Amino acid sequence: MSDYTTEPTRCEAMQEDLTELALGTLSGRSRSEVLDHVESCSRCQSELEWLSIVADTVLQLAPEAEPPVGFESRLAERLRGSSDVRRLKHRRRASVLTAAALLAAVLGFGLGTLVTARSTDNVSQTKTANLISTSLNSQGHVLGEVFVSAGNPAWMFMTIDSGTPSGVVWCEVTLTGGRVETIGQFNLSGGYAAWGAPLKSPAGQVRTARLIAANGTVLASAILPA
Amino acid sequence: MNRRWSRGEDDISDELLLSGMAVGDDRAGLVFVRRYQRRLFGLALGIVGDTGLAEDVAQEAFMRIFRHAPVFDARRGSVATWTLTITRNLAIDALRVRRAVPTDPQDRVFQELMSNRRQPDDAALTSDAVGRAKAALAGLPIEQRRAVVLAAMYGRTAAEIAAEEAIPLGTAKSRIRLGMAKLREAVVIAEAL
Numbered sequence: 001m002s003d004y005t006t007e008p009t010r011c012e013a014m015q016e017d018l019t020e021l022a023l024g025t026l027s028g029r030s031r032s033e034v035l036d037h038v039e040s041c042s043r044c045q046s047e048l049e050w051l052s053i054v055a056d057t058v059l060q061l062a063p064e065a066e067p068p069v070g071f072e073s074r075l076a077e078r079l080r081g082s083s084d085v086r087r088l089k090h091r092r093r094a095s096v097l098t099a100a101a102l103l104a105a106v107l108g109f110g111l112g113t114l115v116t117a118r119s120t121d122n123v124s125q126t127k128t129a130n131l132i133s134t135s136l137n138s139q140g141h142v143l144g145e146v147f148v149s150a151g152n153p154a155w156m157f158m159t160i161d162s163g164t165p166s167g168v169v170w171c172e173v174t175l176t177g178g179r180v181e182t183i184g185q186f187n188l189s190g191g192y193a194a195w196g197a198p199l200k201s202p203a204g205q206v207r208t209a210r211l212i213a214a215n216g217t218v219l220a221s222a223i224l225p226a
Numbered sequence: 227m228n229r230r231w232s233r234g235e236d237d238i239s240d241e242l243l244l245s246g247m248a249v250g251d252d253r254a255g256l257v258f259v260r261r262y263q264r265r266l267f268g269l270a271l272g273i274v275g276d277t278g279l280a281e282d283v284a285q286e287a288f289m290r291i292f293r294h295a296p297v298f299d300a301r302r303g304s305v306a307t308w309t310l311t312i313t314r315n316l317a318i319d320a321l322r323v324r325r326a327v328p329t330d331p332q333d334r335v336f337q338e339l340m341s342n343r344r345q346p347d348d349a350a351l352t353s354d355a356v357g358r359a360k361a362a363l364a365g366l367p368i369e370q371r372r373a374v375v376l377a378a379m380y381g382r383t384a385a386e387i388a389a390e391e392a393i394p395l396g397t398a399k400s401r402i403r404l405g406m407a408k409l410r411e412a413v414v415i416a417e418a419l
Binding site: 054057065066067075079132135159 | 242249255256259263271285296300303307310314359375377378400
């Protein structure tokens with residue numbers, strides 16, 4: 001990868017197009033040329049990242065305005081008419097507010113009675129901002145959701161509505177490089193559970209999560225976005 | 227909204243709300259809409275300049291946000307940036323579909339952004355990137371400020387700006403670059419604080 005000192009002229013010549021690329025207004029041949037250059041130039045890569053942050057920031061300067069009366073109800077009507085949303089609404093899932101309560105509970109904010117999980121991992125307080133979620137699947141069926149919260153330590157949360165019998169299950173994750181770590185165990189009650197535990201490794205290293213039954217059967221798995 | 231759920235909802239992160247929306251949680255969706263509707267509608271109105279069209283844009287933006295909530299990746303940027311970018315792109319598309327020529331951005335919102343008057347709350351904002359960018363934008367020479375607002379907010383290309391302003395393409399490009407470079411300095415300082 002080149003840097004500014006080896007290609008000053010080319011980098012300087014790219015500045016205007018780099019700015020327009022960050023603003024999303026560059027197209028055609030110029031766009032491909034800049035993208036090609038950025039791929040091999042760390043200096044311009046960094047510059048593009050900064051300019052993109054600036055472009056995003058300018059968008060946030062738009063003044064707020066009160067939507068017309070009835071905006072919410074009209075939006076709700078549209079959402080109700082959406083087949084995707086209708087399908088999702090029929091699925092019995094733990095709500096995000098339950099997940100929020102779970103988050104608070106496992107972080108020691110005093111809502112522990114809401115959590116049925118038994119985890120022996122150390123609990124530490126942290127405020128997480130970045131959450132990644134993905135579905136927990138078994139043979140093509142969605143059984144629940146996995147949430148991975150970046151932080152130090154990172155946390156994993158699960159909501160499961162599997163319909164399978166009750167019992168103790170284990171959660172294990174596969175890390176980049178293939179190492180497997182057991183995160184903890186908890187009870188499925190009537191096939192349902194909401195559970196969370198701290199991860200032993202950084203969130204970005206988690207590639208998959210699996211739910212293992214007492215007999216070693218893999219009940220469900222999830223692939224985390226790379 | 228059910229009042230039982232209003233308690234503490236301000237403390238729920240945008241990312242967590244999106245996770246809830248991804249699994250069909252209506253309450254998370256409602257909290258999210260109430261949190262963002264003024265910003266999305268305001269941006270849409272600023273770009274299209276028409277209340278009815280701005281509502282269509284903002285509603286479609288929310289529909290897309292709900293639809294794509296499962297694939298939102300927090301590592302690629304904030305929820306606010308993501309939602310505003312969706313809204314901006316929809317607004318620009320809507321303008322291009324409904325009008326043969328780009329709208330003349332001489333409306334109240336454009337004028338407010340173009341204004342270099344300091345607002346009463348600017349001082350409180352200057353400790354963060356948005357506040358510093360706002361102050362820096364207000365401090366730009368008028369021609370650079372106009373070029374940056376037209377490109378960043380209204381999606382105008384350098385060629386379109388050159389045509390609208392009756393200036394050479396190179397001049398339009400320079401104005402955009404110089405203006406953005408000054409805003410970059412302001413944002414970098416804010417990030418370093």
